[in-house]
Amino acid sequence: MAQWTERARLSGEVWLRRFGFSLGLLLLLALYGWALRGVEFDLSSIFKYGGKFFELLGRMYPPDFSALPQLVRPLLQTIQMATLGTFLGALMALPLVVFGSQLVVRSALIYWPVRAFMNILRTIPDLLYAVLFVAAMGFGPAAGVGALSFFACAIIAKLTSESADNINPKPIEAVEAVGANKLQVIRYAVLPQLIPSFIDHVIYVFELNVRVSAVMGYVGAGGMGMQLTTAMEWRNYPQVLTIALLIFALVIIIDMIANRIRDAFVQGIKLHPVVRWLEWGILAGLIVWSFISLEVDLTRLRRGFGYFSNLVWAITTEPATEYLGLAIQRMVQSLQIALVGTTLSFLLSFPLGFLASRRYVGIPVALAVSMKQIPNIIRAFPELILAIFFIATFGPGPLPGVLAIAIHSIGMLGKFNAEIVEKIRKEPVEALQSSGASRLQVFRYAVLPQVLPEFLALFIYRFEINVRAASVLGIVGAGGIGSLINEAQSYRAWDIVGICLVVIIPTVMAIDFLSARIRKKLIEG
The missing domain is CATH 1.10.3720.10 (MetI-like)
Structure with a gap:
């Protein structure tokens, strides 16, 4: 009797599994239909x-390479927008990362609102940021820089905050035990652990920003996208192919360079101090060159960020x-x-x-x-x-x-x-x-x-x-x-x-x- 009962129970479980699988398959087919x-x-x-x-x-075919001279400036503009957008986004992300970590900020009144804000930033697609910044700041690369800054901030903050949740708490406890204040804890126990992953995420986001900045011009936010839009409107297809190939080459080159830098950084390759200072000097020069060449000043950007915030608040509340x-x-x-x-x-x-x-x-x-x-x-x-x-x-x-x-x-x-x-x-x-x-x-x-x-x-x-x-x-x-x-x-x-x-x-x-x-x-x- 007991054997028959066990056999019936097993048979019932098999039937339920088959029924569940069949029902799930039917629902999946209906979903795809x-x-x-x-x-x-x-x-x-x-x-x-x-x-x-x-x-x-x-x-x-063939591509119109005679248009190359007039495409050099938009191509450089694309790189500059990605550089500035990533740099500003990284600066904006740092406080979000620190105050969005439970190991650093133990108050739920601070932690949860910061995390919620980070999640909201991530939900807005890149091109929609561009549309809103063009509305707030007008056409041109400044709007693209603003859009890329928020896009970069959202991703860097999200990825690095996940890394922050997994850092070693013992250095934090040790620094707190000697009476350090919150800023000292962040400076000596949190940032040294976060910087490697933070830099890795910044490099990754720079790669993304190069791709995004290459098409943001489609909505008027500067870069190669504006040239692509014009060529498509005039049905100048050879020039369209030229622009597409330039974007392709740019993305491939940036990916190769970024991957080499990331691999060297992850593997902990020791560089001579002169080489390291030279790298930082090149990076600083690239940022300054981008600011000057794009004619983007911090005052205008700060004002643009304010206009953007006011616009988003106005259109989402009414x-x-x-x-x-x-x-x-x-x-x-x-x-x-x-x-x-x-x-x-x-x-x-x-x-x-x-x-x-x-x-x-x-x-x-x-x-x-x-x-x-x-x-x-x-x-x-x-x-x-x-x-x-x-x-x-x-x-x-x-x-x-x-x-x-x-x-x-x-x-x-x-x-x-x-x-x-x-x-x-x-x-x-x-x-x-x-x-x-x-x-x-x-x-x-x-x-x-x-x-x-x-x-x-x-x-x-x-x-x-x-x-x-x-x-x-x-x-x-x-x-x-x-x-x-x-x-x-x-x-x-x-x-x-x-x-x-x-x-x-x-x-x-x-x-x-x-x-x-x-x-x-x-x-x-």
């Missing part, structure tokens, strides 16, 4: 009109509530664009992660090395530029946004998937190989269980990032809530932009919260 319909995704249309994309590339329904509808489409685009990139980057790795998967060296460069090349093209190309092919709408996000995300997912594969433990693989298992069986039972949780966690994280990107791609005509922002901006209806912010901020915060919880569950099991 809803999302695909919302973004007007149609494979037949892609194949039908996809040829136009190559026709467009044909009209761009938004156009009659557009709330439309804003939610467009935000839903942004979520659909992000979901479909991220899923496509996940499917395409899944095999790329294995092809770009030589570890335990039998990939020839030459193929792995060449495949490893594909994500790096793709990552160099910002989503906005890809969206502009796809809009020229398929016309305005959510589909170009989906394709832009899908292609760009392959760069990040492919790169990190390959790194995940490189970390596969060899023991399970060798155990199955020694038992005579086929290559497919080794992959199914020894490789896939090790990499799939991290692949899925990376997919969730990329979706979180792509929600922000999809929220602003509509500014160039690629669907989502960005299209409403673009319409409102053209009529200077800032209260409508305000209702868009009111919808974007809680949506992105909710996605971030759920993403963090799901990723933690996937990684920790």
Whole structure:
């Protein structure tokens, strides 16, 4: 009797698991069906009109290098904007990091408001910062510097505050034990532990800012984006290709330099004092040169930050509530664009992660090395530029946004998937190989269980990032809530932009919260 009861219980558990799996699968299929319909995704249309994309590339070739002299200044302006934006953003982030750490500030009345402010800063997409700063300061690179400063501050503060939560508390306790005040604790026990990770995050954000500053000109915030906008409006396609290649080359070079600096810093390579002072001198010179060349003074920036704060407060406290329904509808489409685009990139980057790795998967060296460069090349093209190309092919709408996000995300997912594969433990693989298992069986039972949780966690994280990107791609005509922002901006209806912010901020915060919880569950099991 007891045996029969146990068998019935186990049978019931198996049935419940199968039912739960089937129900989950049906809900997932329904979700994707809803999302695909919302973004007007149609494979037949892609194949039908996809040829136009190559026709467009044909009209761009050969690139118009005669335009190079007039593009040098915007190219330098892009670098200068990224430099100043990162520098000012780092300065703004430092107090947020210090007062947003529970180990430093034990008062919940200070800690939680600072953390909440940091989270709100992160929810606003980069291009939306540019739109708001152009409204507050007018057209030109000063608006771009302001936008990049807030964008950089948000990311640096977030990443470094996470590092601050994991610093060693013993030096803090030791300094406090001898009667040091709060400033002395920060100076002698907190900052020495934070500076390495802080510098690492600043270098990473500088790379991001170079990409972002290259397209901010599309909304009038200076840099190469303004030249790209003009060339597209005049259908000067050879010049468009020239600008795209310049942006590509700039991003690749900056990434290479930043990676070398970061690797040297992480590895703790000791430099001669003269070399170290020379590096700091070059950095200081670059910052001063950027200030002078862009004709941006601190007084104007401070005033611009004030105008920006007043504008954001005004439009979010008195938004156009009659557009709330439309804003939610467009935000839903942004979520659909992000979901479909991220899923496509996940499917395409899944095999790329294995092809770009030589570890335990039998990939020839030459193929792995060449495949490893594909994500790096793709990552160099910002989503906005890809969206502009796809809009020229398929016309305005959510589909170009989906394709832009899908292609760009392959760069990040492919790169990190390959790194995940490189970390596969060899023991399970060798155990199955020694038992005579086929290559497919080794992959199914020894490789896939090790990499799939991290692949899925990376997919969730990329979706979180792509929600922000999809929220602003509509500014160039690629669907989502960005299209409403673009319409409102053209009529200077800032209260409508305000209702868009009111919808974007809680949506992105909710996605971030759920993403963090799901990723933690996937990684920790």
